[in-house]
Amino acid sequence: MKQKKFSLSNLSQYMVVISIVLVFLVFTILNPTFISAYSLQNLLVEVSPLILLAGGLSFIIFTGGIDLGSGAMVSATCVISGLYVSRFGNWIIPIMVVIGVLLGMLNGVIVTKLKIPSFIVTLCTQNLWAFIALYFCPNGSVAVGMEYRKEITWMTSKIAGIPIIFLFAVVVVILLYIFQQYTPSGRAIFAVGANIRSTRLAGVDTDKAQIMAFVVSGACSSLAGALYAYKQKSAVPTIGDALTLSAIASIALGGTSMAGGRGSVLRTTIGVITITAITSGLNMMGVDPLWKDIIIGVILIVAVYLNSDTKGRDIIVK
Amino acid sequence: MGEVLFETKGVGKTYGSNTVLHDIDMKIHSGEVIGLIGENGAGKSTLMKLISGVETPSMGEMFYMGKPYVATSIINANKQGIGMVFQEQSLVANLTVAQNIYLGREKKYSKAGLVNWAEMNKDAKKALERVDIKLEPGKKVRDIDMATREMVEIAKVLDVVTEAAEGHAIILLDEPTTVLSDDEIQEMYVQIRKMKAAGNGIVFISHHLDEILAITDTIYVFKDGEETAVFPTAEANIDVLYEKMVGRATTGEFYVEAQQSVPSDKVVLEVDDLSLFGVFNHISFKLHEGEVLGLAGLDGSGAEDVCNCLVGQVAPTEGRILIEGKEVRFGNSYQARKAGILSVPKDRRDEGMVSILSIEDNITISSWEHMKSKGLLSGKKIRQTALKWIKEAGIKCTGPKERISQLSGGNAQKVIFARVLESGCKVLILNHPTRGVDVGAKQEIYRLVREMTAAGHAIIVIGDTLDECLGLSSNVIVFRDGLISGSFDCPVDFKPSQQEVVHFMM
Numbered sequence: 111m112k113q114k115k116f117s118l119s120n121l122s123q124y125m126v127v128i129s130i131v132l133v134f135l136v137f138t139i140l141n142p143t144f145i146s147a148y149s150l151q152n153l154l155v156e157v158s159p160l161i162l163l164a165g166g167l168s169f170i171i172f173t174g175g176i177d178l179g180s181g182a183m184v185s186a187t188c189v190i191s192g193l194y195v196s197r198f199g200n201w202i203i204p205i206m207v208v209i210g211v212l213l214g215m216l217n218g219v220i221v222t223k224l225k226i227p228s229f230i231v232t233l234c235t236q237n238l239w240a241f242i243a244l245y246f247c248p249n250g251s252v253a254v255g256m257e258y259r260k261e262i263t264w265m266t267s268k269i270a271g272i273p274i275i276f277l278f279a280v281v282v283v284i285l286l287y288i289f290q291q292y293t294p295s296g297r298a299i300f301a302v303g304a305n306i307r308s309t310r311l312a313g314v315d316t317d318k319a320q321i322m323a324f325v326v327s328g329a330c331s332s333l334a335g336a337l338y339a340y341k342q343k344s345a346v347p348t349i350g351d352a353l354t355l356s357a358i359a360s361i362a363l364g365g366t367s368m369a370g371g372r373g374s375v376l377r378t379t380i381g382v383i384t385i386t387a388i389t390s391g392l393n394m395m396g397v398d399p400l401w402k403d404i405i406i407g408v409i410l411i412v413a414v415y416l417n418s419d420t421k422g423r424d425i426i427v428k
Numbered sequence: 429m430g431e432v433l434f435e436t437k438g439v440g441k442t443y444g445s446n447t448v449l450h451d452i453d454m455k456i457h458s459g460e461v462i463g464l465i466g467e468n469g470a471g472k473s474t475l476m477k478l479i480s481g482v483e484t485p486s487m488g489e490m491f492y493m494g495k496p497y498v499a500t501s502i503i504n505a506n507k508q509g510i511g512m513v514f515q516e517q518s519l520v521a522n523l524t525v526a527q528n529i530y531l532g533r534e535k536k537y538s539k540a541g542l543v544n545w546a547e548m549n550k551d552a553k554k555a556l557e558r559v560d561i562k563l564e565p566g567k568k569v570r571d572i573d574m575a576t577r578e579m580v581e582i583a584k585v586l587d588v589v590t591e592a593a594e595g596h597a598i599i600l601l602d603e604p605t606t607v608l609s610d611d612e613i614q615e616m617y618v619q620i621r622k623m624k625a626a627g628n629g630i631v632f633i634s635h636h637l638d639e640i641l642a643i644t645d646t647i648y649v650f651k652d653g654e655e656t657a658v659f660p661t662a663e664a665n666i667d668v669l670y671e672k673m674v675g676r677a678t679t680g681e682f683y684v685e686a687q688q689s690v691p692s693d694k695v696v697l698e699v700d701d702l703s704l705f706g707v708f709n710h711i712s713f714k715l716h717e718g719e720v721l722g723l724a725g726l727d728g729s730g731a732e733d734v735c736n737c738l739v740g741q742v743a744p745t746e747g748r749i750l751i752e753g754k755e756v757r758f759g760n761s762y763q764a765r766k767a768g769i770l771s772v773p774k775d776r777r778d779e780g781m782v783s784i785l786s787i788e789d790n791i792t793i794s795s796w797e798h799m800k801s802k803g804l805l806s807g808k809k810i811r812q813t814a815l816k817w818i819k820e821a822g823i824k825c826t827g828p829k830e831r832i833s834q835l836s837g838g839n840a841q842k843v844i845f846a847r848v849l850e851s852g853c854k855v856l857i858l859n860h861p862t863r864g865v866d867v868g869a870k871q872e873i874y875r876l877v878r879e880m881t882a883a884g885h886a887i888i889v890i891g892d893t894l895d896e897c898l899g900l901s902s903n904v905i906v907f908r909d910g911l912i913s914g915s916f917d918c919p920v921d922f923k924p925s926q927q928e929v930v931h932f933m934m
Binding site for chain 2: 288291292293294296297298300301304305307308309310311312313314315316317371372
């Protein structure tokens with residue numbers, strides 16, 4: 111019994127590495143073009159916005175909370191970026207960061223000050239984001255006007271074969287990692303997820319830590335929305351519909367505990383690459399896209415099952 | 429007194445390496461009321477849990493009606509004829525009185541899966557009349573007052589056990605009088621005498637010695653999980669009971685008294701007429717630099733609640749808290765820490781340790797803002813701080829990255845001590861600092877306390893035992909029923925005896 115738990119906990123530690131190797135191996139065997147330069151470049155473009163979204167959302171999950179509305183927030187901000195890039199040009203990117211901070215703060219303040227569980231709060235606020243998306247784009251996607259295209263194509267162009275959008279995501283991940291590892295707020299976020307009561311009694315401002323997690327997540331979701339607008343060259347009001355699921359699955363696959371306290375934004379990044387590789391691999395094989403969300407859902411359940419075995423509870427009971 | 433109904437032989441209970449109850453021999457006769465007394469943590473409630481089936485003993489044997497007795501659960505014990513009225517009331521507030529009385533026994537009243545409530549209410553009425561209370565059984569428990577709830581609880585237990593063992597049941601009452609007024613206590617006595625007259629055996633726990641002397645036939649005294657005395661109540665004498673409860677004082681050496689500092693005149697913390705409505709009233713005291721101030725009192729006396737106010741967990745309703753002469757107000761422990769007060773919480777596992785984090789994070793969690801270099805947290809500073817404390821406090825571990833949850837109780841507690849010392853807070857509150865810690869680690873913690881005061885910290889301590897409270901403190905304030913009932917100077921070599929102090933606690 112104990113032996114089994116031990117091996118399972120080891121498995122979840124390396125799950126993300128094992129799975130990414132496995133995924134690339136299987137798809138390359140099934141379809142050798144999977145690993146071609148062209149499809150890898152495509153993959154890097156594809157993963158970038160999701161890396162931001164899942165990277166930011168990781169911090170909420172580190173606190174033991176959840177944001178069910180992060181996908182909807184991507185839709186809203188994608189729409190705003192797509193429509194207003196013509197007016198603000200590339201300033202739209204910092205503007206979206208500010209908007210994301212405010213939206214995240216709204217979630218965080220409601221969660222901490224009114225003491226309402228985050229899943230309830232975000233279940234409700236996501237409707238606000240969905241409303242924004244559909245209010246501005248009631249008739250579906252709106253393409254960015256041709257005369258403004260040249261302003262935004264830099265994002266999807268390449269330096270030394272690497273898409274700039276991916277480099278952009280890498281820079282954000284580095285910033286997130288510094289926040290996670292080298293700031294008091296970043297560390298406090300983990301402490302809150304590990305045991306909020308002890309953390310509070312140790313004199314840590316737990317409200318601030320929780321709000322920071324939502325703020326970081328909000329900023330990242332908004333940036334992800336902007337990146338989608340740049341990538342699709344359109345305002346797409348439905349872009350985020352399936353993204354919450356993909357983001358949470360990536361985080362879980364990375365080995366981050368849904369109960370909070372453990373994990374890393376780096377692991378999430380690898381999780382995102384794995385999940386995206388699976389979906390685009392299936393795509394290349396001509397699998398009906400209807401299956402995509404079901405497969406991601408199954409991955410999420412398996413990943414959470416494996417993770418939960420290593421939760422502190424086992425250690426406490428010992 | 430009649431035949432022996434229930435007997436324990438060498439019963440004990442251990443949790444891991446911690447023995448909380450040891451070698452208890454008790455005989456409960458038919459028609460006998462046994463009084464059980466002892467300080468908090470003496471093992472009274474543990475014994476009750478073993479008899480009532482909440483826990484199973486780790487050693488020894490129990491006999492009921494001459495046969496070996498094993499109870500796997502409360503319900504199982506009830507079915508055999510043994511029932512307990514719990515210290516914390518166990519009624520479900522949003523169910524009716526009748527539903528509570530027959531909770532888990534609804535089967536009797538159900539046909540084809542539907543419950544005949546009228547029938548149940550009729551029986552409930554009878555059960556209530558047995559303890560002389562007139563109450564509509566259809567009333568929700570949340571709508572009746574605490575004293576009546578207590579009687580409902582007794583009616584419930586009595587109904588269960590008499591059904592199983594009429595005339596030879598065992599009824600355990602764990603502090604049944606705490607919520608009752610004097611008149612209601614008299615009413616309780618009447619009921620106890622009735623149960624007794626019916627031939628049942630009763631165990632009665634109370635912190636009030638006058639109640640014990642008034643109602644019991646035999647008194648058992650517990651201390652530190654051991655049975656220190658048994659008297660027929662007629663021969664008992666209050667002074668002897670006190671002495672047996674507190675036992676012999678430990679030598680001063682154990683508490684490193686040689687290093688006890690003499691407090692300076694500088695007042696660090698002043699509590700001025702502090703009240704928390706319904707919990708404690710008009711508490712005032714001063715805490716000096718280098719002082720260890722002990723707060724003594726039984727559970728519910730208000731001592732711990734004062735500490736909760738001081739660390740920002742609860743806001744006092746009236747009064748002021750001053751630090752170095754300046755009034756401070758705080759709504760949470762973060763602000764309290766900023767004002768200079770931090771605690772070693774009582775419940776190490778749930779309030780102290782941030783369990784799945786590393787030792788270094790647990791040590792530096794209250795001082796991360798001082799661990800920066802060039803605006804970012806320095807992993808090096810954090811590690812060096814952790815290594816310094818691991819060495820200084822003698823924390824046995826594999827390294828600063830080890831999870832705190834892997835450590836033994838004593839070592840984990842030293843980590844928490846390192847945390848409060850590193851925080852730079854002037855006022856430290858130690859709430860049961862040695863709870864569940866082995867003797868060796870205790871001594872090292874006492875040594876740390878002495879070093880703290882030598883370094884100028886001001887300390888408030890709530891001891892795990894009265895002995896510890898007196899041994900560590902330079903002054904002791906005694907709480908009773910939310911008020912300060914006495915205070916003692918405790919200079920080295922002239923400590924008051926526990927008997928003197930315990931008088932003010934009860």
